[in-house]
Amino acid sequence: MVIIETKNLSYTYPGGTKPSLNDVSIKIKAGEFALITGSSGSRKTTICRCFNGLIPHFYKGELEGEIRVADKDTTKHPTFEMAKEVGLVFQNPENQLFALSIEKDVAFGLENLGVPREKMRQRVDWALKLAGIYDLRERSPHEISGGQQQRVAIAAVLAMQPKIIVLDEPTSFLDPLSAKKIFEVIHDLNRKLGITVVLVEHRLDLTAKYADHIIIMDKGRVCQDGNPRTILGAESTRLIGVGIPKATLLFQMLAKDGLKLGSVVPLSSDEIAQSLLEAIKPHD
Amino acid sequence: MIEVQDVGFTYPSGVEALRGVAFTVNNGEFIAIMGQNGAGKTTLVKHFNGLLKPSIGRVLVDGIETKKTSVASLAKKVGFVFQNPDHQLFSETVEEEIAFALKNFGFEEETIKKRVTWALSFLELKKYRKTSPFMLSGGERKRVALASVLAWNPEILILDEPTIGQDYKQKEKLRQFILQMQTQEKTIVIVTHDVEFVAECNPRVLLMTEGRIVADGQGKNILANPEVLAKSSVVPPQVVQIFSRLNELELPKNVIDLYEAKDLLLKKLEKRLR
Numbered sequence: 105m106v107i108i109e110t111k112n113l114s115y116t117y118p119g120g121t122k123p124s125l126n127d128v129s130i131k132i133k134a135g136e137f138a139l140i141t142g143s144s145g146s147r148k149t150t151i152c153r154c155f156n157g158l159i160p161h162f163y164k165g166e167l168e169g170e171i172r173v174a175d176k177d178t179t180k181h182p183t184f185e186m187a188k189e190v191g192l193v194f195q196n197p198e199n200q201l202f203a204l205s206i207e208k209d210v211a212f213g214l215e216n217l218g219v220p221r222e223k224m225r226q227r228v229d230w231a232l233k234l235a236g237i238y239d240l241r242e243r244s245p246h247e248i249s250g251g252q253q254q255r256v257a258i259a260a261v262l263a264m265q266p267k268i269i270v271l272d273e274p275t276s277f278l279d280p281l282s283a284k285k286i287f288e289v290i291h292d293l294n295r296k297l298g299i300t301v302v303l304v305e306h307r308l309d310l311t312a313k314y315a316d317h318i319i320i321m322d323k324g325r326v327c328q329d330g331n332p333r334t335i336l337g338a339e340s341t342r343l344i345g346v347g348i349p350k351a352t353l354l355f356q357m358l359a360k361d362g363l364k365l366g367s368v369v370p371l372s373s374d375e376i377a378q379s380l381l382e383a384i385k386p387h388d
Numbered sequence: 389m390i391e392v393q394d395v396g397f398t399y400p401s402g403v404e405a406l407r408g409v410a411f412t413v414n415n416g417e418f419i420a421i422m423g424q425n426g427a428g429k430t431t432l433v434k435h436f437n438g439l440l441k442p443s444i445g446r447v448l449v450d451g452i453e454t455k456k457t458s459v460a461s462l463a464k465k466v467g468f469v470f471q472n473p474d475h476q477l478f479s480e481t482v483e484e485e486i487a488f489a490l491k492n493f494g495f496e497e498e499t500i501k502k503r504v505t506w507a508l509s510f511l512e513l514k515k516y517r518k519t520s521p522f523m524l525s526g527g528e529r530k531r532v533a534l535a536s537v538l539a540w541n542p543e544i545l546i547l548d549e550p551t552i553g554q555d556y557k558q559k560e561k562l563r564q565f566i567l568q569m570q571t572q573e574k575t576i577v578i579v580t581h582d583v584e585f586v587a588e589c590n591p592r593v594l595l596m597t598e599g600r601i602v603a604d605g606q607g608k609n610i611l612a613n614p615e616v617l618a619k620s621s622v623v624p625p626q627v628v629q630i631f632s633r634l635n636e637l638e639l640p641k642n643v644i645d646l647y648e649a650k651d652l653l654l655k656k657l658e659k660r661l662r
């Protein structure tokens with residue numbers, strides 16, 4: 105089942121002369137872990153703003169084409185309604201937090217939905233723990249670091265348990281171990297609860313292994329769309345400047361020098377190490 | 389040269405952010421400071437341009453003690469790009485943003501024009517010359533902040549998380565630029581979580597945990613040491629992860645470079661596969 109679909113979607117920001125999104129047609133299936141990447145300024149954030157209706161409800165401008173998210177035409181449903189279906193974690197978390205305490209920020213969306221107190225309590229605690237900030241819950245979101253703010257933004261979205269989670273470079277301020285843990289939590293929710301994940305990231309070394317689907321943007325257009333192994337394994341993808349995982353690059357470089365490690369393109373260090381170990385196993 | 393002499397720093401709130409930090413950065417050195425959130429990395433680099441003054445100990449920049457001088461007088465020597473560009477940008481257009489410091493430092497009109505044009509084209513911002521920085525994407529705003537500092541060509545460059553929001557091509561450009569700066573004997577200190585970027589650059593690496601420096605050495609020695617990294621919440625780069633799973637091949641331990649890894653693997657495997 106397709107849960108996000110755009111057909112020939114084009115969008116121009118208010119006052120803009122040229123479209124920022126140009127004829128974008130993509131389909132993301134329910135339960136998928138989709139990765140969106142592409143050069144800086146390629147409109148990754150802009151497309152995310154379409155998924156929860158921020159475009160065209162908050163950012164007016166001119167939207168053409170079709171967009172359906174969770175069976176709803178986002179242009180016809182206000183953002184607070186879309187929020188039940190789609191949670192968006194912004195690139196810059198500071199702009200997303202406003203309550204007096206972290207806990208209140210995380211509870212805000214649920215309060216709006218009129219979730220009963222006891223259930224709300226449970227969900228908020230669950231989300232705070234998953235994001236690793238339970239101990240900070242009474243602090244103000246403005247006196248914590250950027251990395252911790254990112255965790256709050258993630259917790260706020262998790263608490264809503266939406267069908268779709270859209271994360272725009274959600275761990276850029278987090279240290280490598282914390283980032284890894286957050287990606288693991290998100291991957292887990294995707295696998296166990298079937299939540300559809302749309303993740304915007306440049307650092308594919310950390311994330312490619314989780315993806316079922318990859319979309320590469322360039323200047324407001326989709327330039328590649330499909331299976332991560334096929335796309336990241338293709339020479340042309342490297343040439344457009346996408347940060348291919350080192351494991352995948354190593355596989356390609358070895359192949360070029362005559363060492364073929366099978367037909368499955370590896371996306372992680374585990375996968376390529378596995379292939380290398382297979383290659384040296386004595387044949388009988 | 390930056391000399392950090394047994395520095396301790398406590399915020400007015402009582403948080404002890406630096407404890408007994410001591411090291412020297414020589415001219416022309418390239419250093420990456422890594423470590424977990426809250427380890428004190430930003431607090432430390434803010435001492436290099438006098439934004440913060442040590443509670444204990446001394447910081448000397450080219451022999452001048454930061455406590456005895458002003459931020460303004462250090463500013464021209466030490467360029468600082470903040471982690472969050474929104475804390476730095478304020479002008480109405482990208483062009484004005486980049487020209488601002490140059491004007492402040494009293495450069496001539498002609499020079500300002502040239503420098504601004506250079507910085508715009510180097511950071512691929514030319515088409516945004518007349519755009520408000522606040523209309524740009526996160527990665528682009530970061531590049532505007534970088535451009536505004538690179539424009540005046542400081543002796544010492546401090547970049548807090550310069551690769552956030554940057555694509556591979558931009559990171560590669562940044563790396564080339566840093567190498568070029570080094571040939572001019574300029575000093576570069578970056579604070580970063582981007583392990584793969586550090587692996588590609590192989591600078592001197594300082595690892596921090598809880599206000600202390602817990603490791604100091606060449607990138608290839610530090611990044612290939614998973615036990616040391618774990619203490620600072622740093623995950624080893626992918627090449628190191630791969631090699632650590634191939635114990636039986638008896639590969640050298642301190643490899644972080646992809647090309648070196650490929651050559652070593654080919655050599656080992658050619659023998660085995662024959």
Ligand SMILES: Nc1ncnc2c1ncn2[C@@H]1O[C@H](COP(=O)(O)OP(=O)(O)O)[C@@H](O)[C@H]1O
Binds near residue numbers: 117120143148
């Ligand atoms: N609020 C806005 N008003 C006008 N133009 C905007 C706005 N936000 C983004 N843009 C345009 O979109 C470009 C960046 O798009 P963005 O989706 O943020 O890119 P990415 O996330 O891929 O880095 C900007 O350079 C600018 O031209």
Ligand SMILES: Nc1ncnc2c1ncn2[C@@H]1O[C@H](COP(=O)(O)OP(=O)(O)O)[C@@H](O)[C@H]1O
Binds near residue numbers: 405424425426
């Ligand atoms: N302005 C401030 N006031 C009080 N405490 C601060 C301030 N800035 C940082 N801290 C605290 O100092 C410690 C080090 O912070 P910081 O230098 O920002 O770490 P890093 O850059 O390594 O993430 C943390 O415990 C942080 O909460």
Ligand SMILES: [Mg+2]
Binds near residue numbers: 272525527
């Ligand atoms: Mg973006």
Ligand SMILES: [Mg+2]
Binds near residue numbers: 429430431471579
């Ligand atoms: Mg910091």
